[in-house]
Amino acid sequence: MVKRTRFDDSDCPVARSVDAIGDWWSLLIVRDAFDGSRRFGEFQRGLGVAKNVLSARLRDLVAGGVLESAPASDGSAYREYVLTPKGEALFPVIVALRQWGEGNFFGPGEPHSELVDRDQGRPLRPLAVQAADGRALGPHDTVVHKLPTD
Template identity: 80%
Template sequence: MVRRTRFDDSDCPVARSVDAIGDWWSLLIVRDAFDGHRRFGEFQRSLGVAKNILAARLRALVAGGVFEVVPASDGSAYQEYVLTPKGRGLFPVIVALRQWGEGHFFAEDEPHSELVDRLSARPLAPLRIQAADGRPIAPEDTVVVKVPHRH
């Protein structure tokens, strides 16, 4: 079996983030958690993924601090998977992927899902990247700099 390349010691935050998430199944599990899924069976029904793959991804997401396992909220013997603050921090990533997908992979008249604000029932504004002073920023306006090691 081919071993996956690990990036957990990379000096690149993107590489470490991709390493922590693992694969696209994991991002879809996180998406489903934002949609309110909490139990193994809910994730399995929503994704249609094999149980062994789902179990492995959930274990990795728990080990990585993205989810925590808690007793079922209804008092039953089941366990539930709840996003940690680290996991909730993936919300902008999921929104960005969703908005990118809505903008590039659907015909104008093709039905698709849309993320809306519960209060107004209106679609979210497009995410925008901005400088500390609020100016819009494009890729060509940025440069990667190395942060020195801190003791």
């Protein structure tokens, strides 16, 4: 088996983020956690992923602080997986992926799921990258600056 390249010591925030959650199963687990899945069986049924793959991804997400394992909320002997604050901070990432997918992988009128505001039942406004003063920014309006090391 080929050993996976690690980026946990990279100076690039994107590389470190991909190292932590870049696997597609991990992102889909996080998506399902936002949708209310908490137990191993719920994730397995919803995703159709092999149990050994799911076990490994859940273990990695817990080790990375994205999920935590907690006693079942119903008092049973089961364990549940709950998003941590670090995991909840992935919400804009999941929304951005959803909106990108809606705009690029579905034809007009093609059915798909939709994320809506719970209170108003309306679709979300598309996410936008903005400058500190509120101006909309595109890829040509930004540049990466390396921070000096101490």
